[in-house]
Amino acid sequence: MNEYAQRVLDLRRSQAPWELEYLQSVTEVFESIGSVIEADPRLERDKILERMTIPERVISFQVPWLDEKGEIQVNNGYRVQFNSALGPYKGGLRFHPSVNLSVLKFLGFEQTFKNSLTTLPMGGGKGGSDFNPRGKTDHEVMNFCNSFMRELFRHIGPDTDVPAGDIGVGAREIGYLFGQYKRLANTFNGVLTGKGLAWGGSLVRSEATGYGAIYFVQHMLAKKNQEIAGKKIALSGFGNVAWGAALKATSLGAKVITISGPDGYILDEDGLDFEKVAYMLELRSSGRDIVAPYAEKFPSGKFIAGRKPWEVPVDIAMPCAIQNELNGEDAAQLVANKVELVAEVSNMGCTPEAIHCFQGNKINFAPGKAVNAGGVATSCLEMTQNASHTYWAAEKVDARLYMIATGIHEACVRNGTEVDGYINYVAGANIAGFKRVAEAMLAQGI
Ligand code: GLU
Numbered sequence: 001m002n003e004y005a006q007r008v009l010d011l012r013r014s015q016a017p018w019e020l021e022y023l024q025s026v027t028e029v030f031e032s033i034g035s036v037i038e039a040d041p042r043l044e045r046d047k048i049l050e051r052m053t054i055p056e057r058v059i060s061f062q063v064p065w066l067d068e069k070g071e072i073q074v075n076n077g078y079r080v081q082f083n084s085a086l087g088p089y090k091g092g093l094r095f096h097p098s099v100n101l102s103v104l105k106f107l108g109f110e111q112t113f114k115n116s117l118t119t120l121p122m123g124g125g126k127g128g129s130d131f132n133p134r135g136k137t138d139h140e141v142m143n144f145c146n147s148f149m150r151e152l153f154r155h156i157g158p159d160t161d162v163p164a165g166d167i168g169v170g171a172r173e174i175g176y177l178f179g180q181y182k183r184l185a186n187t188f189n190g191v192l193t194g195k196g197l198a199w200g201g202s203l204v205r206s207e208a209t210g211y212g213a214i215y216f217v218q219h220m221l222a223k224k225n226q227e228i229a230g231k232k233i234a235l236s237g238f239g240n241v242a243w244g245a246a247l248k249a250t251s252l253g254a255k256v257i258t259i260s261g262p263d264g265y266i267l268d269e270d271g272l273d274f275e276k277v278a279y280m281l282e283l284r285s286s287g288r289d290i291v292a293p294y295a296e297k298f299p300s301g302k303f304i305a306g307r308k309p310w311e312v313p314v315d316i317a318m319p320c321a322i323q324n325e326l327n328g329e330d331a332a333q334l335v336a337n338k339v340e341l342v343a344e345v346s347n348m349g350c351t352p353e354a355i356h357c358f359q360g361n362k363i364n365f366a367p368g369k370a371v372n373a374g375g376v377a378t379s380c381l382e383m384t385q386n387a388s389h390t391y392w393a394a395e396k397v398d399a400r401l402y403m404i405a406t407g408i409h410e411a412c413v414r415n416g417t418e419v420d421g422y423i424n425y426v427a428g429a430n431i432a433g434f435k436r437v438a439e440a441m442l443a444q445g446i
Contacts, residue, residue: 025106055080055081079155092169108125125161209375212405214248217341234258266291373404
């Protein structure tokens with residue numbers, strides 16, 4: 001690692017050694033940008049890395065709410081407004097018991113470079129709560145969202161900070177959050193994305209993260225003179241992102257043979273068809289966070305309890321669940337099973353050991369910030385439609401999404417191709433994302 005980058009990383013580590021996820025995400029970016037730092041002395045002079053690694057603002061608050069028994073429950077709520085060099089803060093809200101400041105700082109940091117890669121005008125932010133939606137009634141979720149927004153509303157706005165969904169925050173939660181924002185702010189605007197289609201949402205937004213990921217994979221394959229039809233794909237997760245990826249991959253003739261949940265994974269050697277993909281939505285809306293019922297409904301599906309799908313031989317692996325879900329051992333297993341490429345769809349879904357294993361074996365590995373950027377990019381298209389008081393046709397949104405995925409892939413190739421021709425997508429994405437943020441920070445002074 002470059003000496004200046006190492007110094008800043010050491011400083012941040014000494015200040016908060018417990019923020020493991022955050023330090024992991026900073027390390028990944030800093031390992032990639034040595035050549036950029038060496039080529040531009042202004043970066044060290046203007047303390048760009050020091051300034052990039054402290055969020056511009058962190059809002060931390062209590063979220064008290066009433067459960068069905070009338071008892072008071074209390075959660076932690078946060079919004080990390082990480083970097084506004086390129087536009088208003090933009091990034092999702094995550095409701096999951098694993099949420100803490102380290103997780104949200106890593107997500108906000110990643111989001112800054114991801115949003116930069118889209119080349120659209122968005123800064124980076126992230127927020128959420130350790131609230132666990134599993135097993136909660138609609139009423140309880142609404143009570144929680146109302147309380148969460150009661151504090152958040154004063155910190156956000158269509159030109160200030162535009163939250164969206166993430167794990168545990170889907171259409172239902174965005175609806176409750178938007179309703180409460182509107183009551184408190186007395187304004188109907190594009191303050192949140194992922195809204196319902198009748199009240200400001202964009203067509204294709206709910207599919208966009210998965211679709212964009214598959215478009216990106218198509219480009220990775222095209223670079224190897226291959227196409228997606230006929231490929232066997234292992235997905236993890238069964239949420240919105242895995243659903244969109246499964247839908248697009250299936251419609252392009254690929255065979256998705258796994259999905260997974262916290263309880264284990266489903267192996268369906270026949271591949272998902274449209275009925276099975278639609279069933280993923282039912283599984284999700286059950287609120288139970290399990291995939292086992294798939295095997296009862298479809299006899300071709302086998303439920304493998306307590307294990308991850310990375311032990312199944314496939315051509316393409318796409319982690320779509322949560323950070324660090326694919327570790328060094330999983331990667332070694334995939335490599336032994338002759339995986340051809342790995343596209344990380346979850347944010348930081350692979351551990352550093354896993355990434356080094358893929359790269360060491362010259363397997364093309366693309367990081368989440370490049371692969372999943374279609375989601376936030378389409379959020380920006382939703383903002384554009386809201387700001388111009390109009391709606392676009394699905395074809396227009398999808399065509400823009402495809403173009404954005406194409407542009408990100410090109411940027412990765414341009415910045416990440418090594419002397420032997422191997423495309424280091426991690427380096428390519430980090431360098432391309434970093435450069436735009438750094439240029440804007442240099443221009444805007446302190
Ligand atoms: N949570 C998504 C992400 O990780 C989407 C964010 C957004 O649309 O603002 O990029």
